[in-house]
Amino acid sequence: MTRRKYVVGNWKMNGLSDAIGEAQAIFAAAGEYPAVDVAICPPFTLIGAMVAAAAGRAIGGQDCHSAASGAFTGSVAAPMLADIGASLVIVGHSERREGFGESDADVRAKAEAGLAAGLSVILCVGEPRDVRESGDAIDYVLAQIAGSVPDDFDRQRLAIAYEPIWAIGTGLVPTVADVAAMHGAIRGALTARFGSAADDMRILYGGSVNGDNAAELLGAGDVDGALVGGASLTAAKFVPIIAAGAALG
DSSP: OOOOEEEEEEOOSOOOGGGHHHHHHHHHHHTTOTTEEEEEEOOHHHHHHHHHHTTTSEEEESOOBSSSSSSOTTOOBHHHHHHTTOOEEEEOOHHHHHHHOOOHHHHHHHHHHHHHTTOEEEEEEOOOHHHHHHTOHHHHHHHHHHHHSOSSSOGGGEEEEEOOGGGTTTSOOOOHHHHHHHHHHHHHHHHHHHGGGGGGOOEEEOSSOOTTTHHHHHTSTTOOEEEESGGGSSHHHHHHHHHHHHHTO
């Protein structure tokens, strides 16, 4: 089965109102590569303005609460994201798992909340460096898959993003063979659990992706796109990654 490449920018805690123009430039350039699905997940403060400025483009949140509403000061609910025009949400990023102590159960609940609100969900998994060096990376990540992925959902609305924690923002990148092995293992686990319906689920790679290595990484087996951090903040750095995805069909 051929799955459309999916390239998503995670702006993290970066961007003020003057960054809207950069997002417009990214989407304008992305229009030259219609075979690739492109999305940007800016800070919460920019979502509404970016939806308005980039009409019809995929804009998402970087997190959501598992509850639809309630006394959770400082949190943002998935229906709130949908209400301001977001179409997707990232859950389970390692910076949430590691920095905020989110468990697999927490991530699963957030994924369920996003899906219930009508959003597409990108669910992140990935191992720390000591686990990679111990040789237990695949078992570690598959345990995250088992604990974080909901049971009942539209398979086309949930993507998995494999991001080795030690590669995020460090410039370190696993070998293409290691990426292919991990993505193959994830695909196998999804197929064992969901059968042929797992063919609809895209598996993205994230971790120091840039214009120089995107073609090689996106060409690895079972890599259906990229979740991009720092290199997604400008059109000059992000568009070459999109172009690499387009070249691979």
